[in-house]
Amino acid sequence: MASQLLPIRNLGTAAIFRASHSSSFSRFLAQLKLKNFPFSSRPCRLVHRREYTGGQTFSPRSARSGSKSLIEDEAELSDWVSDIRKDAFHRKLSSEDESSARDRGTGSKVRDRDLLKSKGGERNFRPAVHGGPSSRRIRLGQSKRGRGDYQFGDDVDDDYTDDDNDNNDVDDDDDDEEDSDGQSDFGSDFFGDKEALKDSAAEGAGEKGSSVFSTDGDIVKAISQTSTPRSESYLSLARFDQFPLSPLSLKGVKAAGYERMTEVQEATLPVILKGKDVLAKARTGTGKTVAFLLPAIEVVVKLPPLDRDNKRPPVHVLVICPTRELADQAAAEASKLLKYHASIGVQVVIGGTRLALEQKRMQTNPCQILVATPGRLRDHMENTPGFANRLSGVKVLVLDEADRLLDMGFRKDIEKIVAELPKQRQTLLFSATVPDQVRQMCYIAMKRDSEFISTVVEGSEETHSQVSQTHLIAPLDKQFSMLYRILIDHIAEDVDYKVILFCTTAMVTKFVADLLAELSLNVREMHSRKPQSYRTRVAKEFKESKGLILVTSDVSARGVDYPDVTLVIQVGVPADREQYIHRLGRTGRKGKEGKGILLLAPWENFFLQSIRDLPLTNAEVPIIDPDTRKKVERALAHVEMKNKESAYQAWLGYYKSIANIGRDKSKLVLFANEFSRSMGLDNPPAIAMLTLRKMGLNNVPGLRSK
Numbered sequence: 054m055a056s057q058l059l060p061i062r063n064l065g066t067a068a069i070f071r072a073s074h075s076s077s078f079s080r081f082l083a084q085l086k087l088k089n090f091p092f093s094s095r096p097c098r099l100v101h102r103r104e105y106t107g108g109q110t111f112s113p114r115s116a117r118s119g120s121k122s123l124i125e126d127e128a129e130l131s132d133w134v135s136d137i138r139k140d141a142f143h144r145k146l147s148s149e150d151e152s153s154a155r156d157r158g159t160g161s162k163v164r165d166r167d168l169l170k171s172k173g174g175e176r177n178f179r180p181a182v183h184g185g186p187s188s189r190r191i192r193l194g195q196s197k198r199g200r201g202d203y204q205f206g207d208d209v210d211d212d213y214t215d216d217d218n219d220n221n222d223v224d225d226d227d228d229d230e231e232d233s234d235g236q237s238d239f240g241s242d243f244f245g246d247k248e249a250l251k252d253s254a255a256e257g258a259g260e261k262g263s264s265v266f267s268t269d270g271d272i273v274k275a276i277s278q279t280s281t282p283r284s285e286s287y288l289s290l291a292r293f294d295q296f297p298l299s300p301l302s303l304k305g306v307k308a309a310g311y312e313r314m315t316e317v318q319e320a321t322l323p324v325i326l327k328g329k330d331v332l333a334k335a336r337t338g339t340g341k342t343v344a345f346l347l348p349a350i351e352v353v354v355k356l357p358p359l360d361r362d363n364k365r366p367p368v369h370v371l372v373i374c375p376t377r378e379l380a381d382q383a384a385a386e387a388s389k390l391l392k393y394h395a396s397i398g399v400q401v402v403i404g405g406t407r408l409a410l411e412q413k414r415m416q417t418n419p420c421q422i423l424v425a426t427p428g429r430l431r432d433h434m435e436n437t438p439g440f441a442n443r444l445s446g447v448k449v450l451v452l453d454e455a456d457r458l459l460d461m462g463f464r465k466d467i468e469k470i471v472a473e474l475p476k477q478r479q480t481l482l483f484s485a486t487v488p489d490q491v492r493q494m495c496y497i498a499m500k501r502d503s504e505f506i507s508t509v510v511e512g513s514e515e516t517h518s519q520v521s522q523t524h525l526i527a528p529l530d531k532q533f534s535m536l537y538r539i540l541i542d543h544i545a546e547d548v549d550y551k552v553i554l555f556c557t558t559a560m561v562t563k564f565v566a567d568l569l570a571e572l573s574l575n576v577r578e579m580h581s582r583k584p585q586s587y588r589t590r591v592a593k594e595f596k597e598s599k600g601l602i603l604v605t606s607d608v609s610a611r612g613v614d615y616p617d618v619t620l621v622i623q624v625g626v627p628a629d630r631e632q633y634i635h636r637l638g639r640t641g642r643k644g645k646e647g648k649g650i651l652l653l654a655p656w657e658n659f660f661l662q663s664i665r666d667l668p669l670t671n672a673e674v675p676i677i678d679p680d681t682r683k684k685v686e687r688a689l690a691h692v693e694m695k696n697k698e699s700a701y702q703a704w705l706g707y708y709k710s711i712a713n714i715g716r717d718k719s720k721l722v723l724f725a726n727e728f729s730r731s732m733g734l735d736n737p738p739a740i741a742m743l744t745l746r747k748m749g750l751n752n753v754p755g756l757r758s759k
């Protein structure tokens with residue numbers, strides 16, 4: 054019984070037992086997969102906290118040698134992290150956690166509540182028990198070599214700068230910050246705690262909504278006893294007004310229409326308000342933006358107001374986002390929350406707009422909160438007088454879509470930016486996905502006692518259960534007809550349809566959008582080759598409308614909050630598992646239902662292995678009648694030749710970067726020519742010799758050069 058209710062605690066107990074009886078602790082750690090942290094491997098709802106306060110001394114090799122490679126550091130870091138874990142586990146589990154594991158072993162709600170009481174009185178819940186009903190929290194001790202000691206290196210290759218995965222064309226934008234994909238140079242419900250909180254709130258907190266939070270102490274809050282309707286399960290029981298937020302922020306929150314918090318907001322707010330560095334993971338569309346903006350605004354509120362005579366006032370909060378749309382969206386969310394904070398300003402700096410305009414705007418309307426994409430931010434750091442100085446006032450750094458920003462494509466930019474920021478700051482990293490390798494990088498940018506907070510319990514799916522996921526395997530020559538059929542069927546099913554169709558590259562996106570427009574579907578296209586003004590307009594239109602299909606590259610994969618998307622289709626293998634999850638996350642937001650279809654060629658089905666833990670089923674195979682086939686063929690014939698040529702070249706570049714496909718060049722070319730035929734081109738388009746050389750595909754039989 055107890056083990057069913059408290060798997061993590063029991064794992065902790067097991068850890069102590071086995072640790073103290075094993076001659077090889079590190080082997081034991083490996084068995085427990087401590088690289089992934091020792092959480093239950095099955096879904097459960099509970100709050101978990103591990104403290105890693107190991108006072109390890111991590112020899113700052115980089116401090117001795119100056120600039121060095123991050124890759125080199127990863128190996129060093131991984132040794133260090135496992136050392137910390139070993140030590141921290143040994144010490145912590147054999148003290149605090151061991152006893153609490155035993156105490157909680159009864160699984161009794163009353164017992165849990167008693168435990169809470171003993172830790173701070175009935176109202177005084179420790180953050181450890183707070184973190185949201187299904188969140189878990191780890192405090193990560195860092196070595197003596199903290200954030201500030203780290204020397205960022207230049208050895209990471211990030212030549213590839215195209216989020217759309219097209220690698221052969223030169224983007225005409227001055228800023229490619231969102232255009233990288235890092236692929237290559239191309240191209241039991243644990244009601245114990247929750248109930249205890251509710252009960253205690255009822256007993257102790259008295260009136261609903263009264264805040265008992267103090268950032269100084271360990272008191273967190275009282276939970277009101279509203280029931281959670283199922284359709285709003287993304288919301289927690291907590292309300293914003295139960296937290297010590299400034300009255301103007303609370304007014305802003307209310308005006309934005311938010312009353313109850315989402316789980317990630319509830320879990321992170323008290324920790325961030327305490328000034329801790331936080332790495333937070335929560336599913337897509339669950340309100341992470343507000344989760345980092347609100348406490349960041351509170352930091353600004355507590356600082357002295359801007360000196361009006363200062364022409365270059367400090368930026369206090371710097372939010373970095375991987376795409377322009379996302380930066381715009383975060384700034385818009387900040388503006389909503391700042392509605393009543395007349396003295397706090399927010400501005401956005403993104404590529405695709407004139408640098409001079411942004412410079413002027415920042416001068417005439419100084420802001421304390423700046424939202425930026427990495428490339429443009431660096432541009433300002435290098436070319437805007439006094440800008441670097443303004444950044445010396447940064448108190449809070451936020452990396453939205455942190456794993457993306459710390460991934461190869463952006464890492465170098467982020468390293469350079471972070472190196473210019475004050476070491477005394479709070480760092481917040483948020484994402485729906487945090488792969489292990491990236492998680493280790495995150496710690497480097499954060500302080501010693503940072504916390505990892507996840508509302509996605511280990512062993513549970515990273516995607517939403519209310520989104521049905523299917524896959525369809527079909528040869529390329531059938532895919533466009535199938536795609537058309539799927540769309541037609543979906544439109545017939547739902548007049549309020551709103552579809553996002555992801556393609557592998559910008560040029561393939563363009564081609565598919567052209568094709569679907571030829572088929573008289575109501576499509577819009579979105580990718581990095583479109584001017585920013587167009588992108589902004591289409592994003593707005595798609596946000597506000599229904600009955601539309603957005604054909605897009607990965608510029609729309611992360612973060613963008615289009616409400617009520619009914620279907621997400623992904624054609625071709627996604628860049629990685631994370632990208633699949635983020636793309637799918639454009640539907641099923643805020644607890645809504647949605648559908649996802651992944652359309653792959655037979656030779657792409659290796660990808661299914663990387664998402665085997667997600668609940669994908671076989672999609673119903675659409676029936677392609679001769680009329681549909683003919684219609685699609687006719688439409689294909691109308692698509693401009695140059696668009697097909699560009700799509701072919703981009704396709705080749707993208708798949709060259711997918712290891713499973715690109716490593717066998719002759720197969721790659723066979724598949725590319727299959728793609729060419731699927732576009733109606735029996736004779737594959739010729740590619741410039743220089744481009745072929747750049748792709749490492751010169752002299753490969755089956756390719757035509759010009």
Ligand SMILES: Nc1ncnc2c1ncn2[C@@H]1O[C@H](COP(=O)(O)OP(=O)(O)OP(=O)(O)O)[C@@H](O)[C@H]1O
Binds near residue numbers: 288318337612613
């Ligand atoms: N407390 C709240 N109550 C109701 N709606 C909320 C609340 N907080 C945020 N939202 C809304 O939820 C939606 C999703 O939020 P947001 O875009 O921040 O999600 P996210 O977790 O960052 O998603 P992604 O992982 O895709 O970036 C937005 O429309 C936002 O306005």
